[in-house]
Amino acid sequence: MVKEEKTVARWLLEQLHAYGVRTIYGVPGDGIIYLLDELARFDGIRFFPTRHEEAAAFMAVAHAKLTGQIGVCTATAGPGAGHLINGLADGAADNVPVLAITGQVESFYVGTWHKQYIDLVGMMNPVAEYSAQLTAPDAILPMTVYSVRTALARQGVSHLSIPKNLFPAPCKGKVRSSEPYLLTPSRSEEEVIDGLLPLLQQAEKPVILAGQGTLAYGDLLRRFAEHYEAAVIHTLPATGVISHHHPLVVGALGKAGRESSAEILYQADLCLKIGATWWPSGSVPSKLPVVQIDCRADNLGGATDLLYAVAGDGEAILSKLLSRLPKKDRQSWRNSIEAAKSAWLSRYTSYANPATKEHQNLDQVTPSPLLPQRIMEILSEKIDPQALVAVDVGDHTLWFARNFLAREQRILVSGKWRSMGSALPYAITAKSLMPHKQVVALIGDGGFLMSCGEMVTARQENLPVKVVLFRNKTLATEENRMRVGSLIPLGNAFEPPDFAAMARSCRWQAYRVDNEEALQQALHEALHSPEPTLIDVDTANPIPPGTKV
Template structure:
């Protein structure tokens, strides 16, 4: 019995284990959405914007380490996928995008809605092709999926509107399975790396997402080297909880203890990270780097010993060659500084902070309206969220507060646009995560700017009755941009947002909305949000003047901030 091109594709994705296809329906996709309708286990998730569909597919891919799938129809529908696909590409996660196209005979004629998809997706995709005949399937599908999985990126298949319903013989099913393998460096390179670490003085480890699958081995190596462990944001998941060696993050969202651990080391060991901010790497250190992607090695900081291999087998090879160090001073010093910093942060987040003497003085300068401090909101969520919750966060200040006040303990997961840095990712990523497991708690840290950008997909949350908890840091600002302007000595401009009452918007859509505007109501509001079944939007009016002090604040930043504040008060009617 013959099957259509669309049915061959959906049957193959079903066999691969794909459970959801995200998109917006449209003419060129009709054969594919009909094949999904007839499928036994693949479910169509209709979004309100294709960008949200691509973010959701990428989220599922990251959480399952398998293929995510999204679709966009002819022209604008495919164009809208692009930002979410860039996020998947820069996150190194496999996603298949099926893009509609005008009928084959009209390609190249500037037909209504025609877009050159092969050109459009050229930069974002590790594989892209236009299906020009039914006979090319399922071969092109197999190449696309294997390339996406093997190279951990985006594959785009463009299908003209008159191809999807053409029929193929049933004797050629698609075969999409891909077997992975772990690479170990050769012994001479392991010997060289072990010598560098053994004789390299004080060692600090910078650990990234690529090491998450080797947690116990990495912790054993930290103990062996008496090395403090600085974590990238993506390595919070997997390495933060129950880790006696970690000292938090470095960089703009980091802390002084991590910066001290980096600066005070003689040798840096980079494990599975492509941490991009060159200014945060100290100079004059010996550097050993392990990364399975060879082209990542040395592109941020000069490397003395390069190991292009998987972290797990590499670390196990190093453990075989290294003895446990007796001198623990470097590790103990970094951990002590980290503990002191954490205690200070918890004081800032305490519910009664602004009622104390220091808090009252501080509020007179930076919180005259007595709005909720975002630190307190993030800390309250951390306490009430489940130990297996999935967190998503919008780029900007929402991520800063999550990074500092939410601990990735237990089996918590973390998603964000941490490589692309897009706005508006938290809610659609939460949609993808919640669909994977309706019974698992999913918490989205939404910026008010990000939520507003893709606000329409609140209707997707409502229509699917997804029990996500959307926590909105509503400071009426593009907060990170405001901070960047002020640190540069510029008065705030263009960052103010005239927001609606997001809780009322949620209620109008059939979602429970809770609005908190006073610190004394925060605990009750957060508790009610987590106790309420189904989807909840918690809209918290947070202080827009809150400052996230970086790990190594500079005199220039402080001076610039002071100048900016003077300018703002001179230009604002009546000051602030």
């Protein structure tokens, strides 16, 4: 009996499986047909088909963000690979491990004028930590190993380009075992950790800026903040790391932040920045002393000058600090935090209440269209405390950061790349990975038009995601900035289609609402439905505070 030789495609899948890969997101295409054939025969890895390659890349990014494991996507040569780039850039910007496998024209056409040929290695270089093309079958295993190792160790994007004729080529090799040490964080010595203690102890008005790196240890962060009596400000991806109902949590920071956060930060005499790389210049005091803790040494001091820094696992370091930091009475500071938060909540209630006329740029507030602030207030009340909430990019993102009173929800957002069209692919991935969680996507009408084809994906995979669509008939962020700057808002306004009808045509449940009572009822039904559901909400377009060109 002749022993069957393994192909490049088979070795690739076996090595990915050894590294823990169980799903590959992608769109079929001519350049990867041999890979798809092998995937169909390979029991260990599932192919998750999407309607657009960009969505496949966003799904791989969401997979990495939610699991900490490498997310994998695939696409064909030329335009298929080109469509991946936006989603891959999201992964690169937010420092998550992703591998893109692209088909390429046959090796004998590389470098010619053949259809769909382009230098994919060069095209991917701006977003990839590693980008290479397979030129000999026997190189597939070392290249796969190197690509995965690089993505994991550097927390970024890797890319493998494989010519179509090499996928079925026979080759030999040996699969390498998974290497968990690749995720070992940088670590400062114990005396460096202890050196942070007197700086923390001396502060009378401390603030903690928590980033998405703290999401895995929110309870520890809460206990530390209570012990230290520090105000807690967070980045947008870290929304919900500690409930907004906690008296020490004053909210988000920056253009989408709250006045209470800025007020407290400008009173503070020390900021402990942990698990966060964001530091919005112009929204923070220039002379505030900052100390930072991060698992990556190259993140320390990357956004601002530091008074002190500690590299290492944030959870382990924070646990040590909690046990070593003496308790100090900061009653006066707690009073200031509570006063700032109380003042914000008073303004928040005024803004969100449909009966008030105290909102800028609205001569008269009526029940329809609904204010985005009020929609966020209702969503705060209705969405499950343990839900996963995918937030797209747009005007509604600002109102979410300001007005959504998070409890313990996990927020998925395109943090630094800030791409429209990301939330629906994020939500689909989240529901696939965590089927028992409530998953809600908050999307503007502009962003939804960029990803609405994935409604077919959600239905095909029987994933009952919920979409709340903010229909204000414009790209509001851009329009509002242009209006504030006395510029002509060319091209922003548009007449949306009947989104509810579109959703129903994809076999979704759908509601179109234009008043609060209808929204409350639709949310109640949608969040308890076993079907994918869209709620299209007629939304007003007030200009957010602090809007600038």
